[in-house]
Amino acid sequence: MSTIKDVALRAGVSVTTVSHVVNGTRHVSAAGRERVEQAIRELAYVPSAVARSLKSNTTRTLGMLIPNSSNPYFAEIVRVVEDRCFAAGYTLILCNTDDEPRRQGIYLKVLAERRIDGLVVVSTGDDDSLPTLLASLRIPIVLLDREITEQDCDLVETAHMQGGLLATRHLVSLGHRRIACIGGPAGLVPSEQRIAGWRLGLAEAGLDIDANQLFWHGGFTSQGGYEAMHAMLRTEPLPTAVFVCNDLMAIGALRAAHESGVQVPGALSIVGFDDIELSSFTSPPLTTVAQPKQRMGALAVAMLLERIEGRRRDTRKVVLQPELRVRASTGRHAGFVEPVRLLHV
Incomplete structure (x- = not known):
């Protein structure tokens, strides 16, 4: 790999002159610039981003942590974030923590070594060291989807409890x-908030039942939803409907219902959460609570750039409202009678 010294030798100029041409930091004569640019092309020289960052104190690079790259929900948000970063002239480094606190800590140290200008974090649950690690970075940070109560950072998330309700x-x-209800990992704040919305909805409707007898954990994975649904279908009496706290689990639950000969929505109605693209292609198409993923990703990048560019110093917390997308996986209970509406004359 060619170095800046090789370029200077080929062009017959000093290393300093090459640096000025590459970084645009000082005027170089047209003849000198032409020789340097020709040498760069001939040697296929790639300037060091790290070296340039030491001079400008910026790398034009942002980092992003996500907990599970196999979940389409995160993939759809990453695409928005990456598009917005690219349009603003920034490169995005993506790190998948795979829901492991240790890996999350290692990636944060790697990103710090890369001298990133800012960071978008979708945190891994059950990591008490995360607030301290984030504070040590001393760069602008935006939390996305999941709040960290001990961390005073910008935040963009959905009203999860409202979605469950x-x-x-x-x-x-x-x-x-x-x-x-089939919930996500125990202790994960978004899942707990969605479950709280489900419990509130039951109470609001005056359904005096032991909710603990109607609750299973599915771990936010298709396999987890599949196993939880099979366990649910072994209970008596069977529920007639289930709220599943993310679409991946709901897809697994649909598969388990199909294998067990349970018709959806004839015998069992299912509602998911997230509105990933795949949810409209399941059989039947999945009724789900839609998170505004496009707006979430765009807001996270906009808020981060405001901080990086010094256009804002105050902390912002934005909570967006979810919407229900009614499709074919939900239907009326077999014994449901539409209330009679009286006409006033």
């Missing part, structure tokens, strides 16, 4: 009274 109210409106 929307899903439960929808099922109640269809006449369902025995409504189960």
